[in-house]
Amino acid sequence: DQATLAVTDVPAEEAEAEIQELLLQTFTLTLSAAADAVVTGSESAEGSTLAIQQLSPVAEDTLRNLQLAQRTAIPSSEAVAPVEVERTEVSLGENGRMVLVQPPGAKLRTTGLLVLLPESGTSETALMNRWKPFLNSHGLSIAIPITGEDRPFSSEDYPLVIAGIRRAVQEHNVSPSAIFVHCTRSTQQLARLLLVSDRSGLRGVAVSGGRLGGTESLSLVALRRHVLQVAMPQDRIEAALTDQSLQALLRAGISVTVPPHMPTDAAESATEEHMIADWMIAVQAI
Numbered sequence: 001d002q003a004t005l006a007v008t009d010v011p012a013e014e015a016e017a018e019i020q021e022l023l024l025q026t027f028t029l030t031l032s033a034a035a036d037a038v039v040t041g042s043e044s045a046e047g048s049t050l051a052i053q054q055l056s057p058v059a060e061d062t063l064r065n066l067q068l069a070q071r072t073a074i075p076s077s078e079a080v081a082p083v084e085v086e087r088t089e090v091s092l093g094e095n096g097r098m099v100l101v102q103p104p105g106a107k108l109r110t111t112g113l114l115v116l117l118p119e120s121g122t123s124e125t126a127l128m129n130r131w132k133p134f135l136n137s138h139g140l141s142i143a144i145p146i147t148g149e150d151r152p153f154s155s156e157d158y159p160l161v162i163a164g165i166r167r168a169v170q171e172h173n174v175s176p177s178a179i180f181v182h183c184t185r186s187t188q189q190l191a192r193l194l195l196v197s198d199r200s201g202l203r204g205v206a207v208s209g210g211r212l213g214g215t216e217s218l219s220l221v222a223l224r225r226h227v228l229q230v231a232m233p234q235d236r237i238e239a240a241l242t243d244q245s246l247q248a249l250l251r252a253g254i255s256v257t258v259p260p261h262m263p264t265d266a267a268e269s270a271t272e273e274h275m276i277a278d279w280m281i282a283v284q285a286i
Helices: 012-026 045-055 062-074 124-131 133-137 153-169 185-196 237-253 267-283
Strands: 086-091 096-102 111-119 140-147 174-184 204-208 226-233 255-257
Touching: 045 111, 086 153, 096 124, 096 153, 111 124, 111 153, 111 185, 111 267, 124 133, 124 140, 133 140, 133 267, 140 153, 153 174, 153 185, 174 185, 174 267, 204 267, 226 237, 226 267, 237 255
Parallel strands: 111 140, 111 174, 174 204, 204 226, 226 255
Antiparallel strands: 086 096, 096 140
């Protein structure tokens, strides 16, 4: 059995170290109940799920400890929201620009970077209201690329995102080994290009409401990339396709994480951001 975390009497530094250890033990692959119920072709999803779980089983007691540690040692989003953030607009030439938001004192500390590829029409204010609470607590900078024509993202924006990542690393004290992307269904193809590219320098991609396909013929073991499937589709067919996509990612050599409990609606959006931020810490500690 894993040691149970006694949160009430643990100093903040020790609690954080224990949380990271629990994250490392817990953030391995398990498919959600939605995928378990899906039948793919002639083979049930239960069979494919079992095969994947045998590669990286999850201990239930460790999961309970992780959840307890997160609820107690990491303050809620309302409690940790920084009063101030450092916001910089980075020009990327004719292709567009990037808004970089960092925790206070970012020049004096190295941070990880999460590049947000949101749905079209999502405002910067809405994004930052959700992500601000985690900048300080998780040592996180947020980058929001903006296309020159202010249009939805497409696969053609790959050079724009790469340029923004490089500027953040070179000029804004961002760790080159802690770069992540968060995509949605409408931006999943751009995220896939970044995931399979050896030029992007990504550690991983968090996917909300979409899937990263097209890796069947690739070998990406050397890149040591990670994927977090934040939410499984509720539709049975979409869930089956997502299950197939996750297995293709595994076969390509990508480490895949599907948390046992995932956000299913907007009411759990704070849980989604918290989950992604915790996952980034876990990946960086590997």
